[in-house]
Amino acid sequence: MTGERKKFTREGEERRREALIAAALDLIAAGGPQAATVRAIADRAGVTPGLIRHYFRSKEDLVREAYRAMMTAMSDDNAAVLQAPHPSAEARLAAFVAAALRPPVMDPHRMGLWAGFIHQVRGDPDMAAVHAETYLGYRDLLESLIAALGPNDPARLRALAIACNGVIDGLWLEGCALPDAFAPRELETIGLQSVGAILGRDLLAHLPELESD
Incomplete structure (x- = not known):
């Protein structure tokens, strides 16, 4: 019985912590970081302002955790495609790249949140x-997918992962910022062609549904 009570308490506290993070994200999405005041976060989460200090050292600490939660969720959504079986390392990487350039990873709402956070990176260690x-x-996961293709020199793998990640990031930003400027699956196709060119592999051939478009 005691163990059940402790588990229930931990689960309840975790839910309240997640509710505070979700409230901060909602406010930042609507009005930028300046909108995420302690009072506003507490009101949206349905708690008293003092409770925030129970879970976070400061509002800044809560905002940092909100950023971590958002980025982790986005990476998890991207990596979810790897849970399915794939016939080859090329197909596995192709699925990962394509998933990075389609919903739910490519999402204007998420880009707006990211933009609201990113300017703080330079001023807050x-x-x-x-x-x-x-x-x-994220880059380490991408590097492991590239390593499965064959290259095993650490410096070369690092350089390839940085380059491929740069392509994915750039296309993700453009697709989120101007979602109506591109044809359906256009960015996925360009992403596979570009990453494939960097790696010397025809990744597009490993996603037939895109190759036939």
Whole structure:
């Protein structure tokens, strides 16, 4: 019985913490970081302002955790495609690149949130640390997918992952900012062609539904 009570308490506290993070994200999406005041976050989450200090050292700490949560969720959505079986390492990488350039990863709402956070990275070392953690986590996953194709020199793998990640990031930004400027699946196709050119592989051939468009 005691163990059940402790588990229930932990789950309840985790839900309240997540509610505060969700409230901060909603406010930042609507009005930028300046809109995420302690009072506004508490009101949206349905708690008292003092409760925020129970879960976070400061409002800035809460905002950093909100950024981490957003970036982690986006990376998880991208990586979800890897849970399905793929016939080859090329097909696995192709699926990952394509998923990065379609919903729910490519989402104007998420880009708006990202833009609201990113200007803080240069002025806040702790925010910069969160950015580095999430960026490197994503890049390391991308590097592991590239490594499965054959290259095994660490310096070469690092350079390839940086280059491919740059292509994905750039297309993601453009697709989120101007979603009506591109034909259906156009950015996915360009992403596969560009990443494939960097790696010397025909990734587009491993997603027949795109190759036939």
